[in-house]
Amino acid sequence: MIERNHIDALTGLLGDRGVVTRPEEMEAYETGARYDRGSAGAVLRPATTAEVSGAISYCVRNGIALVPQSGNTGLVSGSTPDGSGTEVVLSVDRLTRHFELDLDNRSIRVDAGFRLSDLNRRLEEHDLFFPIDLGADPRLGGMIATNTGGSRFLKYGDVRRNTLGLKVVLADEAGTVLDLDCDLRKNNTGVDWKQIFIGTSGAFGIVTECVLNLERLPKQTATALLVPASGAHVLPLLNAMEERLGAYLSAFEGMSKNAIAAAFAHVPSLKNPFQGGNIPDYVILCEISRTWEPREGEQPLDAVLETVLAEIWELEQAPLADAFIGPPHETWALRHALSEGVKHLGKLIAFDLSFRRGDIMAYCDHMKAAMPEKFPGVTVCDFGHIGDGGVHFNLIVAKDSPLLTDPTFEQRLREWVFTVAVDQHHGSFSAEHAIGRRNQAIYDLYTPEKLKEMAAGLKSFTSPGKLGSVRFG
Amino acid sequence: MIERNHIDALTGLLGDRGVVTRPEEMEAYETGARYDRGSAGAVLRPATTAEVSGAISYCVRNGIALVPQSGNTGLVSGSTPDGSGTEVVLSVDRLTRHFELDLDNRSIRVDAGFRLSDLNRRLEEHDLFFPIDLGADPRLGGMIATNTGGSRFLKYGDVRRNTLGLKVVLADEAGTVLDLDCDLRKNNTGVDWKQIFIGTSGAFGIVTECVLNLERLPKQTATALLVPASGAHVLPLLNAMEERLGAYLSAFEGMSKNAIAAAFAHVPSLKNPFQGGNIPDYVILCEISRTWEPREGEQPLDAVLETVLAEIWELEQAPLADAFIGPPHETWALRHALSEGVKHLGKLIAFDLSFRRGDIMAYCDHMKAAMPEKFPGVTVCDFGHIGDGGVHFNLIVAKDSPLLTDPTFEQRLREWVFTVAVDQHHGSFSAEHAIGRRNQAIYDLYTPEKLKEMAAGLKSFTSPGKLGSVRFG
Numbered sequence: 001m002i003e004r005n006h007i008d009a010l011t012g013l014l015g016d017r018g019v020v021t022r023p024e025e026m027e028a029y030e031t032g033a034r035y036d037r038g039s040a041g042a043v044l045r046p047a048t049t050a051e052v053s054g055a056i057s058y059c060v061r062n063g064i065a066l067v068p069q070s071g072n073t074g075l076v077s078g079s080t081p082d083g084s085g086t087e088v089v090l091s092v093d094r095l096t097r098h099f100e101l102d103l104d105n106r107s108i109r110v111d112a113g114f115r116l117s118d119l120n121r122r123l124e125e126h127d128l129f130f131p132i133d134l135g136a137d138p139r140l141g142g143m144i145a146t147n148t149g150g151s152r153f154l155k156y157g158d159v160r161r162n163t164l165g166l167k168v169v170l171a172d173e174a175g176t177v178l179d180l181d182c183d184l185r186k187n188n189t190g191v192d193w194k195q196i197f198i199g200t201s202g203a204f205g206i207v208t209e210c211v212l213n214l215e216r217l218p219k220q221t222a223t224a225l226l227v228p229a230s231g232a233h234v235l236p237l238l239n240a241m242e243e244r245l246g247a248y249l250s251a252f253e254g255m256s257k258n259a260i261a262a263a264f265a266h267v268p269s270l271k272n273p274f275q276g277g278n279i280p281d282y283v284i285l286c287e288i289s290r291t292w293e294p295r296e297g298e299q300p301l302d303a304v305l306e307t308v309l310a311e312i313w314e315l316e317q318a319p320l321a322d323a324f325i326g327p328p329h330e331t332w333a334l335r336h337a338l339s340e341g342v343k344h345l346g347k348l349i350a351f352d353l354s355f356r357r358g359d360i361m362a363y364c365d366h367m368k369a370a371m372p373e374k375f376p377g378v379t380v381c382d383f384g385h386i387g388d389g390g391v392h393f394n395l396i397v398a399k400d401s402p403l404l405t406d407p408t409f410e411q412r413l414r415e416w417v418f419t420v421a422v423d424q425h426h427g428s429f430s431a432e433h434a435i436g437r438r439n440q441a442i443y444d445l446y447t448p449e450k451l452k453e454m455a456a457g458l459k460s461f462t463s464p465g466k467l468g469s470v471r472f473g
Numbered sequence: 474m475i476e477r478n479h480i481d482a483l484t485g486l487l488g489d490r491g492v493v494t495r496p497e498e499m500e501a502y503e504t505g506a507r508y509d510r511g512s513a514g515a516v517l518r519p520a521t522t523a524e525v526s527g528a529i530s531y532c533v534r535n536g537i538a539l540v541p542q543s544g545n546t547g548l549v550s551g552s553t554p555d556g557s558g559t560e561v562v563l564s565v566d567r568l569t570r571h572f573e574l575d576l577d578n579r580s581i582r583v584d585a586g587f588r589l590s591d592l593n594r595r596l597e598e599h600d601l602f603f604p605i606d607l608g609a610d611p612r613l614g615g616m617i618a619t620n621t622g623g624s625r626f627l628k629y630g631d632v633r634r635n636t637l638g639l640k641v642v643l644a645d646e647a648g649t650v651l652d653l654d655c656d657l658r659k660n661n662t663g664v665d666w667k668q669i670f671i672g673t674s675g676a677f678g679i680v681t682e683c684v685l686n687l688e689r690l691p692k693q694t695a696t697a698l699l700v701p702a703s704g705a706h707v708l709p710l711l712n713a714m715e716e717r718l719g720a721y722l723s724a725f726e727g728m729s730k731n732a733i734a735a736a737f738a739h740v741p742s743l744k745n746p747f748q749g750g751n752i753p754d755y756v757i758l759c760e761i762s763r764t765w766e767p768r769e770g771e772q773p774l775d776a777v778l779e780t781v782l783a784e785i786w787e788l789e790q791a792p793l794a795d796a797f798i799g800p801p802h803e804t805w806a807l808r809h810a811l812s813e814g815v816k817h818l819g820k821l822i823a824f825d826l827s828f829r830r831g832d833i834m835a836y837c838d839h840m841k842a843a844m845p846e847k848f849p850g851v852t853v854c855d856f857g858h859i860g861d862g863g864v865h866f867n868l869i870v871a872k873d874s875p876l877l878t879d880p881t882f883e884q885r886l887r888e889w890v891f892t893v894a895v896d897q898h899h900g901s902f903s904a905e906h907a908i909g910r911r912n913q914a915i916y917d918l919y920t921p922e923k924l925k926e927m928a929a930g931l932k933s934f935t936s937p938g939k940l941g942s943v944r945f946g
Contacts, residue, residue: 104831358577
């Protein structure tokens with residue numbers, strides 16, 4: 001724990017509810033929702049931007065290191081304290097006061113502590129939603145700090161695209177509040193400073209409030225599981241779908257045989273639609289949707305999907321080998337069971353990579369072919385967002401594998417996965433989890449010196465205090 | 474002209490074609506396409522990123538001020554030299570070598586010197602386009618430096634949204650080249666540095682190359698002119714259209730009676746569809762489009778539009794008073810004639826403002842009501858992009874108005890327009906032309922000191938040399 005006098009001073013600023021020091025209460029903030037475990041010097045839970053500013057100012061003036069924390073659902077140790085017990089967690093979980101909907105502007109001004117699910121539940125009655133579709137249920141501050149994308153990026157884009165404005169507190173001696181909380185869609189009046197706080201893990205300032213673009217809720221949805229003729233046909237299939245469906249297409253998700261098999265094994269209630277139950281090597285979940293109620297004279301969406309698939313089927317060198325149109329909840333149930341299923345196969349080492357759309361399958365094929373020799377006993381259970389190039393590249397090590405007792409194994413594996421992705425397949429080592437302690441080394445390796453210098457410069461005049469679990473400069 | 478020894482050195486770096494000093498050849502670079510006229514010390518026309526780097530390095534080391542210039546079609550004197558004759562224009566017009574299309578990724582890597590029209594002409598055979606729809610025909614570098622939006626922002630967003638990567642040359646002694654030319658859609662591996670070069674008028678570096686998102690060309694389009702029941706019904710009408718048309722809706726443009734009348738007067742070939750030729754107070758151009766060819770069993774797009782308008786007509790408190798479905802080329806001909814028409818009415822003083830969508834009409838009404846007393850003889854001829862909040866707020870002063878001989882008039886008018894927009898209607902004083910000499914004063918007035926400090930900091934470690942016509946710090 002940090003010194004008593006600091007606790008007292010911070011309690012004076014934030015009140016009793018705003019400062020957590022009892023170990024059993026701190027534990028939830030020391031533990032990542034999926035991975036990771038650290039030790040906090042205290043947990044601060046300010047309830048307003050002014051309180052955030054006061055707390056940050058105090059900590060900067062007293063040299064106390066802060067780790068911003070939101071939903072803590074990430075993969076890269078971006079929001080948990082290290083093991084030292086000296087870092088203080090600054091949680092946004094009590095920042096839930098502003099909820100100002102502007103229906104004409106299709107936007108909302110909302111505090112950073114809201115969970116995505118809460119936000120969307122409250123928007124439902126207005127037929128609106130914040131269109132970032134994720135497996136986890138993060139809070140908004142963390143979504144901004146990682147620039148999450150999710151399963152419907154293809155149609156709606158990422159958090160960056162859907163953020164109109166931010167309110168940010170800098171880690172300087174004054175705890176300066178930056179009002180970047182513009183609610184305009186067009187505004188080019190200088191540097192768009194909000195951009196430097198998106199996707200940078202809170203290192204340059206803590207987002208307390210945001211103005212978000214909202215989209216209309218889909219009222220009609222149709223889904224299918226598609227079997228591409230081969231891995232090389234995945235992109236031609238995507239292109240054929242985009243050509244014929246335009247903005248109807250709202251998801252085009254790839255799932256490998258291994259990942260599907262794991263889901264079926266772990267969730268027996270899932271329906272296996274494949275002939276004879278034989279899982280194909282690779283399956284695409286495609287979704288099309290429309291934001292209006294069915295209208296007379298209009299082809300139902302299932303029929304549209306059927307027509308389009310029939311057209312694609314008729315193409316010379318048809319990219320499609322099989323297709324199963326099914327109800328959206330069933331189709332998505334399979335997709336959503338992949339993560340859970342894969343976890344049960346053994347020790348999971350998860351990567352969040354991205355590629356040019358045309359390079360995804362080549363990377364996965366390359367790794368699957370090389371794995372048995374390079375790391376025997378490691379299974380690739382990839383799935384991902386083919387429409388935008390993102391891949392959840394999941395590796396499973398059997399629980400009894402001798403690799404797990406090799407102290408160099410995980411480090412070697414990580415290096416290989418990252419370097420092949422970046423050096424040989426033009427990929428990114430972090431698609432939508434940004435940077436945290438866990439991928440600091442790979443950031444250091446691949447970031448040009450000039451950009452590190454620029455990041456250090458930026459840090460020096462925004463948040464010179466100790467903020468965040470990651471070093472960009 | 475700058476000193477002979479500098480001309481010789483720069484000619485050594487760029488070749489004869491790369492350095493222009495003859496007054497009659499420089500004139501085109503000293504004159505804005507729409508406004509503005511300055512005097513250049515020389516014009517540099519590098520043909521590669523390496524040449525840009527060499528030229529910038531030389532100029533920075535020798536204290537020569539550079540003004541980056543692209544299509545020079547802007548409104549704010551962002552890309553013409555001042556009157557001193559000491560500023561050197563750095564034109565990107567010869568940067569037209571790279572044109573690397575990635576069909577699977579739906580993206581292109583292309584040099585900054587391409588004109589928008591050239592880019593889109595070459596993309597047409599692939600059924601693709603760069604979806605920024607503008608009246609002017611800028612080059613890509615300038616589109617990035619101003620973050621243009623245009624008439625189809627509602628569907629496709631602005632340049633920022635459609636830019637995947639940039640190559641930038643900094644104005645430092647080395648002429649450092651930053652490779653931010655990533656072609657990934659998801660990539661969160663640090664500060665997204667490209668963002669600081671978008672919409673900042675070239676002050677932080679010169680974009681030489683970009684990677685752009687492409688969209689599929691519409692294959693079906695339907696348009697209508699809509700007469701809202703009143704100004705207060707414009708937003709309910711937009712909301713009703715969005716609710717029923719979702720991503721079909723590709724334009725929702727507002728046109729004031731004055732602007733339409735000017736277009737009809739100036740372009741007699743335009744068809745006047747309104748009853749008895751009486752122009753309503755305000756008219757909306759709406760466009761819906763689909764990216765696929767008409768399919769059997771599918772309602773044609775004109776019929777979809779008709780159905781939707783009929784539904785809206787039937788609403789209680791219907792926001793619609795009249796509607797004219799017409800062929801797209803005719804409908805757009807009216808919209809595209811507005812700028813030209815307005816110019817012929819008198820002296821044009823043009824503003825590019827933006828508001829929350831719900832605030833546009835209130836601002837325009839406020840100004841129209843106040844104008845006769847405040848500036849008698851000034852006519853408001855506004856039109857704009859209601860779907861995204863942008864307004865071309867055009868003011869016309871009759872050619873014989875005594876105001877034109879009042880030396881304080883234009884300054885007073887500008888101040889009034891801007892301050893009412895920003896202070897009373899939460900608007901932006903620059904929607905999509907960014908900042909140049911012409912709106913420097915308003916930038917200085919409305920930008921918080923802290924953000925100016927941050928801009929000065931950013932400038933110091935990116936482009937400390939003299940670059941651009943505007944001072945952000």
